[in-house]
Amino acid sequence: MALLVKNLESGYGKLKILFDVSLKVEEGSIVTLLGPNGAGKTTTLLTTFGVVKPWSGSVYLGDVDVTHLPPHKKVDLGIALVPEGRRLFPEMTVVENLALGAYVKRARDKVDDTLELVYGLFPILKERRWQKAGTLSGGEQQMLAIARALMSRPKVLLIDEPSAGLAPKVVESIFQALKQLRSEASVLLAEQNAGVALEICDYGYVLENGQIVLEGAAGDLANNEHVKKSYLGV
Amino acid sequence: MDFFSQISPFLLSGLLLGSIYGLSATGLSLIFGVLKVANIAHGAFIMLGAYVAYFALTMWGVVPFVSAILALALGGALGYLVYVAVVKPLGLKNELNILVALFALFLLMAEAARILWGPDFVGYTWTIGSFSLGGLIIEYTKLAGALLALAIVISLEVFLRKTYAGRAIRAVVQDSVGAQVVGINVDRVYALAAAVGIGITTLAGVFITLFIPVGINPYMGGPYTLMGFVIAVLGGLGSIMGAYLAGLVFGLITSVGYFAFSELGFAEPSQMALFIAFLMLLLILLFKPTGLLRI
Numbered sequence: 001m002a003l004l005v006k007n008l009e010s011g012y013g014k015l016k017i018l019f020d021v022s023l024k025v026e027e028g029s030i031v032t033l034l035g036p037n038g039a040g041k042t043t044t045l046l047t048t049f050g051v052v053k054p055w056s057g058s059v060y061l062g063d064v065d066v067t068h069l070p071p072h073k074k075v076d077l078g079i080a081l082v083p084e085g086r087r088l089f090p091e092m093t094v095v096e097n098l099a100l101g102a103y104v105k106r107a108r109d110k111v112d113d114t115l116e117l118v119y120g121l122f123p124i125l126k127e128r129r130w131q132k133a134g135t136l137s138g139g140e141q142q143m144l145a146i147a148r149a150l151m152s153r154p155k156v157l158l159i160d161e162p163s164a165g166l167a168p169k170v171v172e173s174i175f176q177a178l179k180q181l182r183s184e185a186s187v188l189l190a191e192q193n194a195g196v197a198l199e200i201c202d203y204g205y206v207l208e209n210g211q212i213v214l215e216g217a218a219g220d221l222a223n224n225e226h227v228k229k230s231y232l233g234v
Numbered sequence: 235m236d237f238f239s240q241i242s243p244f245l246l247s248g249l250l251l252g253s254i255y256g257l258s259a260t261g262l263s264l265i266f267g268v269l270k271v272a273n274i275a276h277g278a279f280i281m282l283g284a285y286v287a288y289f290a291l292t293m294w295g296v297v298p299f300v301s302a303i304l305a306l307a308l309g310g311a312l313g314y315l316v317y318v319a320v321v322k323p324l325g326l327k328n329e330l331n332i333l334v335a336l337f338a339l340f341l342l343m344a345e346a347a348r349i350l351w352g353p354d355f356v357g358y359t360w361t362i363g364s365f366s367l368g369g370l371i372i373e374y375t376k377l378a379g380a381l382l383a384l385a386i387v388i389s390l391e392v393f394l395r396k397t398y399a400g401r402a403i404r405a406v407v408q409d410s411v412g413a414q415v416v417g418i419n420v421d422r423v424y425a426l427a428a429a430v431g432i433g434i435t436t437l438a439g440v441f442i443t444l445f446i447p448v449g450i451n452p453y454m455g456g457p458y459t460l461m462g463f464v465i466a467v468l469g470g471l472g473s474i475m476g477a478y479l480a481g482l483v484f485g486l487i488t489s490v491g492y493f494a495f496s497e498l499g500f501a502e503p504s505q506m507a508l509f510i511a512f513l514m515l516l517l518i519l520l521f522k523p524t525g526l527l528r529i
Binding site: 075149 | 398401402404405408409411412413414416418419420
Protein backbone atom coordinates (compact mmCIF):
# COMPACT_ATOMS: atom_id res chain seq x y z
CA MET A 1 0.00 0.00 0.00
CA ALA A 2 1.43 3.36 -1.00
CA LEU A 3 -1.15 5.68 0.52
CA LEU A 4 -3.96 5.02 2.98
CA VAL A 5 -6.50 7.64 3.98
CA LYS A 6 -8.73 6.52 6.84
CA ASN A 7 -11.94 8.19 8.05
CA LEU A 8 -10.64 11.64 7.16
CA GLU A 9 -12.68 14.67 8.20
CA SER A 10 -11.75 18.31 7.67
CA GLY A 11 -13.03 21.69 6.62
CA TYR A 12 -12.52 25.44 6.76
CA GLY A 13 -13.31 27.41 9.91
CA LYS A 14 -16.51 25.86 11.24
CA LEU A 15 -17.58 24.54 7.86
CA LYS A 16 -17.08 20.81 7.55
CA ILE A 17 -16.27 19.67 4.02
CA LEU A 18 -15.10 16.06 4.29
CA PHE A 19 -17.17 13.40 6.05
CA ASP A 20 -15.44 10.14 6.86
CA VAL A 21 -13.43 9.86 3.64
CA SER A 22 -11.42 6.64 3.29
CA LEU A 23 -9.43 5.59 0.28
CA LYS A 24 -6.29 3.73 -0.65
CA VAL A 25 -3.73 3.87 -3.42
CA GLU A 26 -1.89 0.63 -4.18
CA GLU A 27 1.78 0.74 -5.12
CA GLY A 28 2.29 1.59 -8.79
CA SER A 29 -1.36 2.29 -9.46
CA ILE A 30 -3.35 5.28 -10.61
CA VAL A 31 -6.43 5.99 -8.54
CA THR A 32 -8.91 8.64 -9.52
CA LEU A 33 -11.21 10.69 -7.35
CA LEU A 34 -14.27 11.70 -9.36
CA GLY A 35 -16.92 14.15 -8.34
CA PRO A 36 -18.66 17.38 -9.25
CA ASN A 37 -17.45 20.88 -8.43
CA GLY A 38 -17.53 21.52 -4.71
CA ALA A 39 -17.68 17.84 -3.75
CA GLY A 40 -14.47 18.10 -1.73
CA LYS A 41 -11.91 16.65 -4.17
CA THR A 42 -9.44 19.50 -3.68
CA THR A 43 -10.02 19.46 0.09
CA THR A 44 -9.29 15.73 0.16
CA LEU A 45 -5.95 16.30 -1.57
CA LEU A 46 -5.09 19.36 0.53
CA THR A 47 -5.89 17.55 3.78
CA THR A 48 -3.87 14.53 2.70
CA PHE A 49 -0.98 16.85 1.84
CA GLY A 50 -1.32 18.86 5.07
CA VAL A 51 -2.17 22.32 3.78
CA VAL A 52 -5.59 21.85 5.37
CA LYS A 53 -5.42 20.41 8.89
CA PRO A 54 -7.33 17.17 9.42
CA TRP A 55 -10.05 17.29 12.10
CA SER A 56 -9.99 13.55 12.58
CA GLY A 57 -8.95 10.40 10.79
CA SER A 58 -5.50 9.46 9.57
CA VAL A 59 -3.14 9.44 6.60
CA TYR A 60 -0.52 6.74 6.12
CA LEU A 61 2.36 6.82 3.66
CA GLY A 62 3.32 3.17 3.47
CA ASP A 63 3.38 2.16 7.14
CA VAL A 64 4.19 5.64 8.41
CA ASP A 65 1.53 7.76 10.08
CA VAL A 66 1.91 11.20 8.48
CA THR A 67 -1.51 12.59 9.46
CA HIS A 68 -0.31 15.66 11.32
CA LEU A 69 2.95 16.42 9.51
CA PRO A 70 3.23 19.83 7.79
CA PRO A 71 3.51 19.85 3.97
CA HIS A 72 7.29 20.34 3.84
CA LYS A 73 7.83 17.21 5.95
CA LYS A 74 5.41 15.26 3.78
CA VAL A 75 7.34 16.25 0.64
CA ASP A 76 10.51 15.10 2.38
CA LEU A 77 8.91 11.71 3.12
CA GLY A 78 7.63 11.28 -0.44
CA ILE A 79 4.24 12.87 -1.04
CA ALA A 80 4.04 15.51 -3.78
CA LEU A 81 1.12 17.69 -4.86
CA VAL A 82 0.28 19.21 -8.22
CA PRO A 83 -2.07 21.88 -6.91
CA GLU A 84 -5.14 23.48 -8.36
CA GLY A 85 -4.08 26.51 -10.40
CA ARG A 86 -0.57 24.96 -10.80
CA ARG A 87 1.08 27.55 -8.52
CA LEU A 88 4.28 27.81 -10.55
CA PHE A 89 6.92 30.50 -9.99
CA PRO A 90 5.97 32.75 -12.93
CA GLU A 91 9.09 34.95 -13.02
CA MET A 92 11.47 31.98 -12.94
CA THR A 93 12.53 29.91 -15.91
CA VAL A 94 11.36 26.34 -16.50
CA VAL A 95 14.73 25.06 -15.24
CA GLU A 96 14.56 27.18 -12.07
CA ASN A 97 11.05 25.90 -11.37
CA LEU A 98 12.24 22.33 -11.79
CA ALA A 99 15.30 22.92 -9.61
CA LEU A 100 13.03 24.20 -6.84
CA GLY A 101 10.94 21.08 -7.28
CA ALA A 102 14.01 19.22 -6.03
CA TYR A 103 14.29 21.51 -3.00
CA VAL A 104 14.13 18.79 -0.34
CA LYS A 105 17.58 17.43 0.54
CA ARG A 106 16.68 13.85 -0.45
CA ALA A 107 16.07 15.01 -4.04
CA ARG A 108 18.94 17.49 -4.45
CA ASP A 109 21.64 14.95 -5.30
CA LYS A 110 19.46 13.36 -7.96
CA VAL A 111 18.55 16.59 -9.77
CA ASP A 112 20.33 15.72 -13.04
CA ASP A 113 18.83 12.23 -13.30
CA THR A 114 15.35 13.44 -12.44
CA LEU A 115 15.65 16.26 -14.99
CA GLU A 116 16.35 13.68 -17.70
CA LEU A 117 13.33 11.71 -16.54
CA VAL A 118 10.90 14.63 -16.70
CA TYR A 119 12.31 15.89 -20.00
CA GLY A 120 11.72 12.39 -21.37
CA LEU A 121 8.12 12.55 -20.16
CA PHE A 122 7.51 16.10 -21.43
CA PRO A 123 10.02 16.89 -24.23
CA ILE A 124 8.46 20.32 -24.77
CA LEU A 125 9.76 21.41 -21.36
CA LYS A 126 13.33 20.79 -22.49
CA GLU A 127 12.76 23.02 -25.51
CA ARG A 128 11.27 25.70 -23.29
CA ARG A 129 13.76 25.35 -20.45
CA TRP A 130 15.08 28.94 -20.57
CA GLN A 131 11.63 30.46 -20.87
CA LYS A 132 9.85 32.03 -17.91
CA ALA A 133 7.09 29.81 -16.54
CA GLY A 134 4.61 32.68 -16.74
CA THR A 135 5.00 32.83 -20.53
CA LEU A 136 4.16 29.16 -21.16
CA SER A 137 0.81 28.04 -22.59
CA GLY A 138 -1.75 26.54 -20.22
CA GLY A 139 -0.91 22.99 -21.27
CA GLU A 140 2.83 23.56 -20.89
CA GLN A 141 2.26 25.09 -17.46
CA GLN A 142 0.31 21.99 -16.41
CA MET A 143 3.14 19.78 -17.66
CA LEU A 144 5.65 21.90 -15.75
CA ALA A 145 3.55 21.63 -12.59
CA ILE A 146 3.52 17.83 -12.87
CA ALA A 147 7.24 17.76 -13.71
CA ARG A 148 8.05 20.04 -10.77
CA ALA A 149 6.21 17.69 -8.42
CA LEU A 150 8.13 14.72 -9.84
CA MET A 151 11.44 16.48 -9.17
CA SER A 152 11.04 15.71 -5.45
CA ARG A 153 11.07 11.97 -6.30
CA PRO A 154 7.71 11.25 -4.67
CA LYS A 155 6.35 7.83 -3.81
CA VAL A 156 2.83 9.22 -4.06
CA LEU A 157 1.76 11.99 -6.41
CA LEU A 158 -1.46 13.90 -5.73
CA ILE A 159 -2.76 15.68 -8.84
CA ASP A 160 -5.61 18.18 -8.73
CA GLU A 161 -7.68 18.62 -11.92
CA PRO A 162 -4.93 18.53 -14.53
CA SER A 163 -7.51 18.94 -17.29
CA ALA A 164 -8.91 22.21 -15.94
CA GLY A 165 -9.13 24.88 -18.62
CA LEU A 166 -7.25 22.90 -21.26
CA ALA A 167 -8.24 21.92 -24.81
CA PRO A 168 -9.20 18.23 -25.26
CA LYS A 169 -6.13 17.50 -27.38
CA VAL A 170 -3.80 18.91 -24.71
CA VAL A 171 -5.65 16.97 -22.00
CA GLU A 172 -5.15 13.80 -24.03
CA SER A 173 -1.37 14.27 -24.25
CA ILE A 174 -1.07 15.07 -20.54
CA PHE A 175 -3.02 11.95 -19.59
CA GLN A 176 -0.86 9.86 -21.91
CA ALA A 177 2.15 11.09 -19.94
CA LEU A 178 0.41 10.35 -16.63
CA LYS A 179 -0.10 6.77 -17.75
CA GLN A 180 3.66 6.35 -17.94
CA LEU A 181 4.08 7.55 -14.35
CA ARG A 182 3.13 4.20 -12.83
CA SER A 183 6.76 3.08 -12.73
CA GLU A 184 7.82 6.28 -10.91
CA ALA A 185 5.06 6.93 -8.40
CA SER A 186 1.60 5.95 -7.31
CA VAL A 187 -0.95 8.53 -8.36
CA LEU A 188 -4.09 9.93 -6.74
CA LEU A 189 -5.85 11.99 -9.37
CA ALA A 190 -8.77 14.31 -8.60
CA GLU A 191 -10.70 14.90 -11.79
CA GLN A 192 -14.03 16.17 -13.00
CA ASN A 193 -13.48 14.84 -16.48
CA ALA A 194 -14.46 11.24 -15.76
CA GLY A 195 -14.05 10.12 -19.37
CA VAL A 196 -10.31 10.68 -19.61
CA ALA A 197 -9.65 9.78 -15.98
CA LEU A 198 -11.29 6.36 -16.17
CA GLU A 199 -9.32 5.61 -19.34
CA ILE A 200 -5.98 5.67 -17.55
CA CYS A 201 -6.76 4.74 -13.93
CA ASP A 202 -6.91 1.36 -12.23
CA TYR A 203 -9.39 2.17 -9.51
CA GLY A 204 -11.73 5.04 -8.74
CA TYR A 205 -13.78 6.68 -6.03
CA VAL A 206 -16.76 8.97 -6.47
CA LEU A 207 -17.00 11.83 -4.01
CA GLU A 208 -20.27 13.72 -3.54
CA ASN A 209 -20.99 16.29 -0.84
CA GLY A 210 -17.83 15.33 1.00
CA GLN A 211 -18.59 11.61 1.13
CA ILE A 212 -17.42 8.65 -0.87
CA VAL A 213 -20.60 7.33 -2.49
CA LEU A 214 -19.14 4.79 -4.88
CA GLU A 215 -15.89 2.98 -5.57
CA GLY A 216 -14.63 0.31 -7.88
CA ALA A 217 -12.24 -0.78 -10.60
CA ALA A 218 -12.04 1.62 -13.54
CA GLY A 219 -13.94 -0.69 -15.88
CA ASP A 220 -16.76 -1.26 -13.40
CA LEU A 221 -17.13 2.45 -12.72
CA ALA A 222 -17.25 3.21 -16.43
CA ASN A 223 -20.23 0.84 -16.71
CA ASN A 224 -21.97 2.02 -13.56
CA GLU A 225 -25.34 3.63 -14.26
CA HIS A 226 -24.85 6.50 -11.80
CA VAL A 227 -21.40 7.32 -13.17
CA LYS A 228 -22.64 7.08 -16.73
CA LYS A 229 -25.53 9.42 -16.07
CA SER A 230 -23.81 11.99 -13.87
CA TYR A 231 -20.23 12.01 -15.11
CA LEU A 232 -19.94 10.48 -18.54
CA GLY A 233 -23.03 12.12 -20.02
CA VAL A 234 -24.33 8.97 -21.69
CA MET B 235 30.87 79.35 -12.30
CA ASP B 236 29.13 77.44 -15.07
CA PHE B 237 26.00 75.41 -14.58
CA PHE B 238 27.68 72.02 -14.64
CA SER B 239 30.23 72.77 -11.94
CA GLN B 240 27.41 74.26 -9.87
CA ILE B 241 25.17 71.23 -10.12
CA SER B 242 27.76 68.45 -10.06
CA PRO B 243 28.28 68.45 -6.26
CA PHE B 244 24.53 67.96 -5.88
CA LEU B 245 24.54 65.13 -8.42
CA LEU B 246 27.35 63.43 -6.56
CA SER B 247 25.92 63.86 -3.08
CA GLY B 248 22.57 62.70 -4.43
CA LEU B 249 24.16 59.52 -5.74
CA LEU B 250 26.12 58.83 -2.55
CA LEU B 251 23.16 59.40 -0.24
CA GLY B 252 20.91 57.63 -2.76
CA SER B 253 23.04 54.53 -2.43
CA ILE B 254 22.27 54.45 1.31
CA TYR B 255 18.58 55.16 0.69
CA GLY B 256 18.58 52.29 -1.78
CA LEU B 257 20.17 49.95 0.76
CA SER B 258 17.62 50.81 3.44
CA ALA B 259 14.72 50.35 1.01
CA THR B 260 15.89 46.83 0.04
CA GLY B 261 15.04 45.71 3.59
CA LEU B 262 11.55 47.14 3.29
CA SER B 263 11.08 45.69 -0.17
CA LEU B 264 12.25 42.21 0.85
CA ILE B 265 9.84 42.10 3.78
CA PHE B 266 6.96 43.28 1.65
CA GLY B 267 7.79 40.84 -1.13
CA VAL B 268 7.91 37.83 1.17
CA LEU B 269 5.44 38.56 3.96
CA LYS B 270 3.21 41.03 2.07
CA VAL B 271 3.55 43.19 5.16
CA ALA B 272 4.25 46.93 5.01
CA ASN B 273 6.85 47.51 7.69
CA ILE B 274 5.63 50.82 9.10
CA ALA B 275 8.25 50.49 11.87
CA HIS B 276 11.02 50.78 9.21
CA GLY B 277 12.16 54.23 10.33
CA ALA B 278 12.43 53.13 13.97
CA PHE B 279 15.07 50.57 12.98
CA ILE B 280 16.93 53.27 11.02
CA MET B 281 16.88 55.29 14.26
CA LEU B 282 18.14 52.29 16.22
CA GLY B 283 21.00 51.81 13.76
CA ALA B 284 21.90 55.49 14.04
CA TYR B 285 22.16 55.16 17.83
CA VAL B 286 24.28 52.02 17.44
CA ALA B 287 26.71 54.05 15.31
CA TYR B 288 26.67 56.90 17.83
CA PHE B 289 27.24 54.85 20.98
CA ALA B 290 29.75 52.48 19.39
CA LEU B 291 31.93 55.41 18.33
CA THR B 292 31.55 57.71 21.32
CA MET B 293 31.68 55.03 24.05
CA TRP B 294 34.02 52.39 22.65
CA GLY B 295 35.67 54.14 19.74
CA VAL B 296 34.27 51.57 17.30
CA VAL B 297 33.97 53.14 13.85
CA PRO B 298 30.68 52.94 11.89
CA PHE B 299 31.92 50.41 9.35
CA VAL B 300 32.53 47.97 12.21
CA SER B 301 29.45 48.85 14.26
CA ALA B 302 27.44 48.21 11.07
CA ILE B 303 28.06 44.50 11.67
CA LEU B 304 26.74 44.89 15.21
CA ALA B 305 23.68 46.69 13.87
CA LEU B 306 23.07 43.92 11.33
CA ALA B 307 23.16 41.30 14.08
CA LEU B 308 20.99 43.33 16.46
CA GLY B 309 18.49 44.19 13.72
CA GLY B 310 18.46 40.57 12.55
CA ALA B 311 17.62 39.32 16.04
CA LEU B 312 14.92 41.96 16.48
CA GLY B 313 13.52 41.18 13.03
CA TYR B 314 13.21 37.54 13.99
CA LEU B 315 11.44 38.60 17.21
CA VAL B 316 9.08 40.90 15.32
CA TYR B 317 8.04 37.97 13.16
CA VAL B 318 7.68 35.46 15.98
CA ALA B 319 6.10 37.80 18.56
CA VAL B 320 4.06 40.20 16.41
CA VAL B 321 3.41 39.11 12.85
CA LYS B 322 2.91 35.37 13.32
CA PRO B 323 0.55 35.51 16.31
CA LEU B 324 -1.62 38.09 14.53
CA GLY B 325 -1.71 35.92 11.41
CA LEU B 326 -0.29 37.04 8.08
CA LYS B 327 -3.77 37.40 6.62
CA ASN B 328 -4.73 40.10 9.11
CA GLU B 329 -2.84 42.82 7.27
CA LEU B 330 -4.59 45.70 8.98
CA ASN B 331 -3.89 44.34 12.48
CA ILE B 332 -0.23 43.87 11.58
CA LEU B 333 -0.05 47.39 10.16
CA VAL B 334 -1.44 48.86 13.38
CA ALA B 335 0.83 46.65 15.52
CA LEU B 336 3.91 47.76 13.58
CA PHE B 337 2.86 51.37 13.91
CA ALA B 338 2.60 50.80 17.67
CA LEU B 339 6.07 49.24 17.58
CA PHE B 340 7.36 52.33 15.78
CA LEU B 341 5.99 54.63 18.50
CA LEU B 342 7.14 52.31 21.25
CA MET B 343 10.70 52.23 19.95
CA ALA B 344 10.84 56.03 19.59
CA GLU B 345 9.54 56.55 23.14
CA ALA B 346 11.86 53.89 24.54
CA ALA B 347 14.77 55.65 22.84
CA ARG B 348 13.68 58.95 24.36
CA ILE B 349 13.50 57.47 27.86
CA LEU B 350 16.83 55.68 27.51
CA TRP B 351 18.84 58.21 25.58
CA GLY B 352 17.02 61.54 25.97
CA PRO B 353 15.08 63.69 23.52
CA ASP B 354 17.98 65.78 22.22
CA PHE B 355 19.80 65.62 18.96
CA VAL B 356 23.13 63.87 19.33
CA GLY B 357 25.94 63.28 16.90
CA TYR B 358 29.56 62.44 16.40
CA THR B 359 32.46 63.60 14.31
CA TRP B 360 34.49 61.04 12.49
CA THR B 361 36.58 61.87 9.46
CA ILE B 362 39.26 59.98 7.62
CA GLY B 363 39.92 62.79 5.19
CA SER B 364 38.67 63.68 1.78
CA PHE B 365 39.90 64.05 -1.75
CA SER B 366 39.18 66.42 -4.54
CA LEU B 367 37.90 65.38 -7.93
CA GLY B 368 37.67 68.14 -10.51
CA GLY B 369 36.93 70.71 -7.84
CA LEU B 370 34.54 68.46 -5.94
CA ILE B 371 35.36 67.60 -2.35
CA ILE B 372 34.48 64.01 -1.58
CA GLU B 373 34.74 62.64 1.94
CA TYR B 374 36.17 59.15 2.15
CA THR B 375 33.60 58.06 4.74
CA LYS B 376 30.68 58.94 2.49
CA LEU B 377 32.24 57.36 -0.58
CA ALA B 378 33.09 54.17 1.33
CA GLY B 379 29.59 54.06 2.83
CA ALA B 380 27.99 54.37 -0.60
CA LEU B 381 30.24 51.71 -2.14
CA LEU B 382 29.73 49.33 0.76
CA ALA B 383 25.96 49.81 0.45
CA LEU B 384 26.22 48.79 -3.21
CA ALA B 385 28.35 45.77 -2.28
CA ILE B 386 25.81 44.66 0.35
CA VAL B 387 22.92 44.94 -2.11
CA ILE B 388 24.85 42.91 -4.69
CA SER B 389 25.65 40.27 -2.06
CA LEU B 390 21.98 40.10 -1.12
CA GLU B 391 21.03 39.64 -4.76
CA VAL B 392 23.62 36.87 -5.17
CA PHE B 393 22.35 35.21 -1.97
CA LEU B 394 18.78 35.29 -3.35
CA ARG B 395 19.79 33.75 -6.67
CA LYS B 396 22.51 31.25 -5.82
CA THR B 397 21.72 29.67 -2.47
CA TYR B 398 18.90 27.29 -1.58
CA ALA B 399 17.74 29.60 1.22
CA GLY B 400 17.73 32.54 -1.21
CA ARG B 401 15.84 30.60 -3.86
CA ALA B 402 13.32 29.57 -1.22
CA ILE B 403 12.78 33.27 -0.45
CA ARG B 404 12.24 34.09 -4.12
CA ALA B 405 9.86 31.16 -4.45
CA VAL B 406 7.74 32.46 -1.56
CA VAL B 407 7.73 35.95 -3.15
CA GLN B 408 6.39 34.57 -6.42
CA ASP B 409 3.90 32.02 -5.07
CA SER B 410 3.77 31.04 -1.43
CA VAL B 411 1.47 28.08 -2.08
CA GLY B 412 3.83 26.87 -4.80
CA ALA B 413 6.67 27.19 -2.31
CA GLN B 414 4.80 25.02 0.20
CA VAL B 415 4.14 22.48 -2.53
CA VAL B 416 7.84 21.98 -3.30
CA GLY B 417 8.62 21.36 0.35
CA ILE B 418 9.80 24.76 1.51
CA ASN B 419 9.15 25.47 5.19
CA VAL B 420 7.35 28.73 4.48
CA ASP B 421 7.21 29.71 8.14
CA ARG B 422 11.00 29.62 8.33
CA VAL B 423 11.30 31.70 5.16
CA TYR B 424 9.04 34.34 6.69
CA ALA B 425 11.23 34.48 9.80
CA LEU B 426 14.39 34.61 7.68
CA ALA B 427 13.07 37.43 5.48
CA ALA B 428 12.01 39.46 8.53
CA ALA B 429 15.45 38.96 10.11
CA VAL B 430 17.42 39.81 6.96
CA GLY B 431 15.12 42.71 6.03
CA ILE B 432 15.20 44.40 9.43
CA GLY B 433 18.89 43.55 9.86
CA ILE B 434 19.71 45.41 6.65
CA THR B 435 17.44 48.31 7.64
CA THR B 436 19.25 48.70 10.97
CA LEU B 437 22.61 48.47 9.23
CA ALA B 438 21.49 51.19 6.82
CA GLY B 439 20.73 53.34 9.89
CA VAL B 440 24.45 53.20 10.74
CA PHE B 441 25.41 54.28 7.23
CA ILE B 442 22.92 57.14 7.24
CA THR B 443 24.80 58.73 10.16
CA LEU B 444 27.80 59.13 7.84
CA PHE B 445 25.69 61.73 6.07
CA ILE B 446 23.84 63.31 9.00
CA PRO B 447 26.42 62.97 11.79
CA VAL B 448 24.56 65.34 14.13
CA GLY B 449 20.97 64.43 13.24
CA ILE B 450 20.52 61.46 15.57
CA ASN B 451 17.28 61.71 17.55
CA PRO B 452 14.57 59.35 18.91
CA TYR B 453 12.04 60.78 16.46
CA MET B 454 14.21 60.79 13.36
CA GLY B 455 12.56 57.65 11.94
CA GLY B 456 9.30 59.02 10.51
CA PRO B 457 10.63 60.56 7.30
CA TYR B 458 12.68 57.40 6.66
CA THR B 459 9.56 55.24 6.75
CA LEU B 460 7.94 57.58 4.23
CA MET B 461 10.99 57.78 1.98
CA GLY B 462 11.50 54.04 2.27
CA PHE B 463 8.03 53.41 0.89
CA VAL B 464 8.44 55.90 -1.96
CA ILE B 465 11.69 54.20 -2.95
CA ALA B 466 10.45 50.63 -2.54
CA VAL B 467 7.32 51.34 -4.58
CA LEU B 468 9.34 53.15 -7.24
CA GLY B 469 11.60 50.11 -7.52
CA GLY B 470 8.73 47.64 -7.55
CA LEU B 471 7.87 46.15 -4.15
CA GLY B 472 9.69 42.88 -3.74
CA SER B 473 12.53 43.74 -6.11
CA ILE B 474 15.94 44.17 -4.46
CA MET B 475 17.86 45.68 -7.37
CA GLY B 476 14.79 47.78 -8.20
CA ALA B 477 14.75 49.22 -4.70
CA TYR B 478 18.45 50.06 -4.89
CA LEU B 479 18.22 51.75 -8.28
CA ALA B 480 15.15 53.65 -7.10
CA GLY B 481 17.18 54.80 -4.10
CA LEU B 482 19.76 56.32 -6.46
CA VAL B 483 17.00 58.01 -8.47
CA PHE B 484 15.39 59.31 -5.27
CA GLY B 485 18.73 60.63 -3.98
CA LEU B 486 19.39 62.42 -7.26
CA ILE B 487 15.91 63.96 -7.44
CA THR B 488 15.90 65.26 -3.86
CA SER B 489 19.46 66.56 -4.13
CA VAL B 490 19.06 68.24 -7.50
CA GLY B 491 15.60 69.40 -6.40
CA TYR B 492 17.19 71.05 -3.38
CA PHE B 493 19.66 72.83 -5.66
CA ALA B 494 16.96 73.96 -8.08
CA PHE B 495 14.53 75.18 -5.44
CA SER B 496 17.20 77.10 -3.53
CA GLU B 497 18.34 78.73 -6.80
CA LEU B 498 14.73 79.69 -7.46
CA GLY B 499 14.53 81.28 -4.01
CA PHE B 500 12.07 78.91 -2.28
CA ALA B 501 12.03 79.23 1.50
CA GLU B 502 12.25 75.50 2.28
CA PRO B 503 14.10 73.88 -0.61
CA SER B 504 14.54 70.51 1.08
CA GLN B 505 10.81 70.26 1.80
CA MET B 506 10.07 71.17 -1.81
CA ALA B 507 12.47 68.47 -2.98
CA LEU B 508 10.56 65.94 -0.85
CA PHE B 509 7.36 67.23 -2.38
CA ILE B 510 8.73 66.37 -5.82
CA ALA B 511 9.64 62.90 -4.58
CA PHE B 512 6.11 62.25 -3.32
CA LEU B 513 4.60 63.68 -6.48
CA MET B 514 6.72 61.09 -8.25
CA LEU B 515 5.25 58.34 -6.06
CA LEU B 516 1.75 59.45 -7.01
CA LEU B 517 2.60 59.42 -10.71
CA ILE B 518 4.18 55.97 -10.48
CA LEU B 519 1.17 54.55 -8.67
CA LEU B 520 -1.04 56.03 -11.37
CA PHE B 521 0.93 55.00 -14.43
CA LYS B 522 3.29 52.16 -13.56
CA PRO B 523 2.16 50.60 -10.27
CA THR B 524 4.49 47.61 -10.63
CA GLY B 525 7.53 49.91 -10.30
CA LEU B 526 10.76 49.95 -12.29
CA LEU B 527 11.76 46.31 -11.80
CA ARG B 528 10.14 43.18 -10.47
CA ILE B 529 11.92 40.35 -8.66
